Amino acid sequence: MPPGFSAADFYYILPELVLVAGALLVLVVDVLTSRQQRPLLGWVTIGVLLATMLTLLPFSDVDVLASRGLLAIDGFAFFFKLVFLLTALVTVLMSSSYLEVEGLRAGEYYFLILCATLGMMFMASGIDLVTIFIGLETMAVAFYILTGYLKPNRQSNEAAVKYFLLGAFSLGILLYGMSILYGLSGTTNLRELATVLATGEPSTLLIVAVVLVVSGIGFKIAAVPFHMWAPDVYEGAPTPITAFLSVGSKAASFAMLLRIFMEGLPFLAEVWQPMFWVLAVVTMTFGNLAALTQSNIKRMLAYSSIAHAGYILIGVVANSSRGVTALMIYLMLYVFMQLGAFAVVVMLRRRDVVGDELKDLSGLYFRYPVAACAMLFFMLSLGGIPPTAGFMGKFWLFSAAIESGYIWLAVIGVINSAISLYYYVRVVVFMWLREETLGSPIVASPAMALALTVALVGAVIFGVYPGPLFELAESSAQSLGGVITGVGVSSF
Amino acid sequence: MLEITPAHYMVLSSALFMIGVIGVMVRRNIIIIFMSIELMLNAVNLNLAAFSQQWQHVTGQVFAIFVIAVAAAEAAVGLGIILAFYRNKETVNIDEMNVMRW
Numbered sequence: 001m002p003p004g005f006s007a008a009d010f011y012y013i014l015p016e017l018v019l020v021a022g023a024l025l026v027l028v029v030d031v032l033t034s035r036q037q038r039p040l041l042g043w044v045t046i047g048v049l050l051a052t053m054l055t056l057l058p059f060s061d062v063d064v065l066a067s068r069g070l071l072a073i074d075g076f077a078f079f080f081k082l083v084f085l086l087t088a089l090v091t092v093l094m095s096s097s098y099l100e101v102e103g104l105r106a107g108e109y110y111f112l113i114l115c116a117t118l119g120m121m122f123m124a125s126g127i128d129l130v131t132i133f134i135g136l137e138t139m140a141v142a143f144y145i146l147t148g149y150l151k152p153n154r155q156s157n158e159a160a161v162k163y164f165l166l167g168a169f170s171l172g173i174l175l176y177g178m179s180i181l182y183g184l185s186g187t188t189n190l191r192e193l194a195t196v197l198a199t200g201e202p203s204t205l206l207i208v209a210v211v212l213v214v215s216g217i218g219f220k221i222a223a224v225p226f227h228m229w230a231p232d233v234y235e236g237a238p239t240p241i242t243a244f245l246s247v248g249s250k251a252a253s254f255a256m257l258l259r260i261f262m263e264g265l266p267f268l269a270e271v272w273q274p275m276f277w278v279l280a281v282v283t284m285t286f287g288n289l290a291a292l293t294q295s296n297i298k299r300m301l302a303y304s305s306i307a308h309a310g311y312i313l314i315g316v317v318a319n320s321s322r323g324v325t326a327l328m329i330y331l332m333l334y335v336f337m338q339l340g341a342f343a344v345v346v347m348l349r350r351r352d353v354v355g356d357e358l359k360d361l362s363g364l365y366f367r368y369p370v371a372a373c374a375m376l377f378f379m380l381s382l383g384g385i386p387p388t389a390g391f392m393g394k395f396w397l398f399s400a401a402i403e404s405g406y407i408w409l410a411v412i413g414v415i416n417s418a419i420s421l422y423y424y425v426r427v428v429v430f431m432w433l434r435e436e437t438l439g440s441p442i443v444a445s446p447a448m449a450l451a452l453t454v455a456l457v458g459a460v461i462f463g464v465y466p467g468p469l470f471e472l473a474e475s476s477a478q479s480l481g482g483v484i485t486g487v488g489v490s491s492f
Numbered sequence: 493m494l495e496i497t498p499a500h501y502m503v504l505s506s507a508l509f510m511i512g513v514i515g516v517m518v519r520r521n522i523i524i525i526f527m528s529i530e531l532m533l534n535a536v537n538l539n540l541a542a543f544s545q546q547w548q549h550v551t552g553q554v555f556a557i558f559v560i561a562v563a564a565a566e567a568a569v570g571l572g573i574i575l576a577f578y579r580n581k582e583t584v585n586i587d588e589m590n591v592m593r594w
Contacts, residue, residue: 158591168570176532183542
């Protein structure tokens, strides 16, 4: 292989380069504009994200290894990058009014959101342990700062400290696992690793490395028992950041998980499948049971997002191309459902109302029927009621599990969906059946209205007409090397 | 003369790693917890350098340099976060982090 990089390598990371340039542009615009012109920054950020999306489109059916095998530019990466950019887009749309109410500086905020998105994009296309790790940290460090962005607020401080300490701790565990993988194979490239290590009986050290990597990633996707940071961080962080964290960071961590386990360690499926089976069951059950008693809506959505990580893990356990397809579809639908629900919560934040308690939703229907109906739709969708997007997603996940022989896993998933309905419907009860509370009127800024519209349109269209999404996810899942196309082996 | 093999380095690094993990679990001071985490990362670096020597190529060393750089970036952000916390609460004891409870 020739040393150095060629021009082609730069072409393949064009979307990332556009994003970096855009992030710097945001900082420059921040310095050049006066305080009154600050809303402009949000639209600049939107422009940057749209430009990145445009430059990403030509890569939809490319499948190459770029930068001397450090990055895989393939359909899998394309799909996940699309998910991240959409998430960032909706987050930025719902942020502007929130920043104004909280009196926060906008420049660094948008810059850090773009940095986090950049990290996620490298996590999805990284096929080398080093690239994946750098992407992960680019994302995580940006998120540490964003979580503590409400500097005078104690909850935000506390959330940032907890997230930082546990994030760094989990990074240590993950890296130790990675260092052993490197020691055993002599390479950090996941595809080479798969060929080098696949021969012979797996050593004890290899199993130790797998356990360490599973727990490190478990922290990042907030799987029980590695979830303890999630509720506090989600509650304390600024609400749009909570939304971004619960969707973007989770999707990126799942991309990393699939890359490491399906590209790098497919021959150890018998070892990691049972681990993820247990994690999936515990995560969805615990998440749903804990969500039942919450009175803070951000905290409730945090536990609900833990439960959703459990559902999504079913797609990993299935270990088939159908499982990966279902996982990717679910993540895309989850973007719209979860961000939509959070957009309504952000909208409730006014000068005199914090708006993150369940009682703040009381009687919402009588004053703002549109917002209430949107929230109703997102709640039913998260709960998985038939005509909605959430139902389609769960249907594919559970059927992938059944196809791979994990019937009990699907049954537990269905029981959990039934439990989760209780707390989703409780939100609806508050909106329709309680007396309305007083407070200044809710004003939806144009950006916020756009965010809600994007989320609603996405959830509705993919709920009733999922064909194109299914085809895109299916062809993207094919590009993930090492995916077993047949039926997985079940030991349960 | 006893030859130092990667196994010896593994023993040292796993000891270092375990000390770090135990430190994170039992200490109550945020700064000390943070130092324990740095200990874990240094155990990783030791591993990477030792394996790099064993395989006779530089990949592991490059990885270690990246780990060091990222740890430095993380330390900068982390200390800033801890400082912001201290300004509001006047303490760095982890038991005082009790605004949010379930």
